Amino acid sequence: MVAAMASAQAEHDVAGGADFGFRRVDEHEKPGLVRDLFDRVAGRYDLMNDLMSGGVHRLWKREMVAWLAPRPGMAVLDVAGGTGDIARRVLSAMEGEGRVIVCDASERMVGAGRERTWNAGLLGGIDWVVGDAEALPLPARSVDACTIGFGIRNLTRIERALEEARRVLRPGGRFLCLEFSSRPPAGAERLYEAYSFSVIPWLGAAVTGQRDAYAYLVESIRRFPPPERLAAMMEDAGFGGVRLRPLSAGIATLHSGWRI
């Protein structure tokens, strides 16, 4: 009992610690752990998204791009854009006329995205950058919109990433965030828990051989702040007109805000 308490205390005491799923790690260690995890699953990331969500992630991304309603000629940054699923949707909503930049920390996710985009015959419209959401490699006031889908909960300092998103947006520019909600859907808690903690890691192991990566995915959802808290963080970072839109009984949430 005492040993367990001491070990819990030791975990809590990690200097400047950060959550990595249910583990507490040094905050300097977290970005490398996250990058390594996405590097490992990059080749099968898109397939796993479809299998885990039964394709529903596509509807959520469609909803996100519909709410953004990008116009031809806009410059849009997709942070933590991974294999470019959101970027390709944005480019197609702009009828191929505009500039979309994907910025992601994982070289392999970006590599898989470039290949997928090349195969879809769209490579010209998307710029790919390996970079950190917490220190975006873009000038201030350089984009009209900034999106982040299922990326924000992987970051070490969410506040810093929100400030960065605001910095690169032009005044009047829009920020949209799509993320899972930390609370299970009301009335389906037990089913959702069983699916999350048993089926997803099992599926991850079967499809990618990386059970731990998919256990992390589920744990990181639980550790993420609730939607109202993220909305408050956006306001603290200087976004105005912040609004929320729950998706699929609140399994995921869209957050929207404007650089004012």
Ligand SMILES: C[S@@+](CC[C@H](N)C(=O)[O-])C[C@H]1O[C@@H](n2cnc3c(N)ncnc32)[C@H](O)[C@@H]1O
């Ligand atoms: C769950 S994936 C989401 C990918 C894509 N947005 C989508 O919806 O399919 C999370 C992505 O965040 C990226 N990521 C994690 N930490 C990051 C950081 N600090 N800066 C930029 N990207 C990061 C990962 O490499 C990964 O590609």
